[in-house]
Amino acid sequence: MENIVDPILExxxxxxxxxxxxxxVKNVSACVERNTITAIMGPSGCGKSTLLRAVNRMHELYKNISVTGEILLNxxxxxxxxxxxxxxxxxxxxxxxxxFPxxxxxxxxxxxxxxxxxxxSKHKRDDLVEKCLRNVALWDEVKDVLNKRGTFLSGGQQQRLCIARSLALQPDILLMDEPTSALDPIATKHIEDLLVKLKKEVTILIVTHNMSQAMRISDRSMFMFLGELIEYDDTKRMFESPKDDRTRAYLTGQMG
Structure with missing residues (x-):
């Protein structure tokens, strides 16, 4: 982590x-580099989604949840x-x-x-819609049916529409909670290819159960277990030579 010179998120x-x-989630500290994809992995119930949701204050929509520490954006x-x-x-x-149905x-x-x-203005809105839909490789598929409901699209197209909706406000960071787990392999590949292109414009944090997905698209990976961040490293290095036995057990399928 110490080699991150200009983190967007701390x-x-x-x-x-x-x-x-x-x-x-217990005492997690990590820095995230600009214009990278960071995968957050670990068994069910290890705190991955909980950590992700804290980064855009989703927890405040529920009572009884308390967050301590600091999350710095820029x-x-x-x-x-x-x-x-x-x-x-x-x-x-x-x-x-x-x-939105x-x-x-x-x-x-x-x-x-x-x-x-x-x-x-109408002109700016039109430009923004076209740009965002082109960004998610959806424009050519929907440009003639823009007035139809979003729910009329296939699952993979709907997910790309949701990404376009998130990108429209030009966020610094895009959080993704298992965004391909409900999709078929072809739609999943579309989304993965898209994320690799999008990291030029936005920093991406993705929670995934799919280790091969993390290998394919992420620059860095976090491994969480029982609420703790066990290991955080360059993805290739973590998969080839994990430092912690628990990480190794998870990556080799010996842990659920």
Missing amino acids: IKDVSISYDKKVTA GENILTKDPIEVRRNIGMVFQRPNP TMSIYDNVVAGYTLNGISL
């Missing part, structure tokens, strides 16, 4: 508790900022594609502006 001694008895602690502003800078894509494909892309009361 997680400092972060712990997350669901109540006084259950600590889901040097500023997001835990002390307005959560709405934080979520403009840090986009989130979930496991299941979730286009009553909105057209066009309106889904600009939903972030509409919901935040940010007005754009």
Whole structure:
């Protein structure tokens, strides 16, 4: 971690508790480099998604969850900022594609502006919709049906639409919680190829159960176990020579 000169995100001694008895994430510290893909791996219930959601303040939508420590985006602690502003800078894509069901494909892309009361001219809106849909390789497939509902698309197309919606606000970071686990192999490959291209524009953190996916697309990987960050390294190095026995057991399939 010490070789990251200009981190976009610094997680400092972060712990997350669901109540006084259950600590889901324990004293995690890590720096994330700009324009990289970082995979967060580990068995079910190890705190991966919990950590990811803390980075855009999702936990505040629920009672009883407490977050301690600091999460710095470009040097500023997001835990002390307005959560709405934080979520403009840090986009989130979930496991299941979730286009807004009553909105057209066009309106889904600009939903972030509409919901935040940010007005754009028709010309700017049109340009933004085309640019974001081109960015996710969806424009040619939907340009003639932009007024149809987003839910009319296939699962893989819906997930690309959700990524386009997240990119529209030009976030610094895109968080992805197992974004391909509900998709078939062809749609998964589309999304993976897309993420590798998108890292030129946005830093990506992806929670994945799929180790081969982490190998294929991530620059760095975190391995979490029982709420702790066990190992964090260059992906290739971690897979070839993990430093911790627990990491090795997970990567070789000896741990669930």
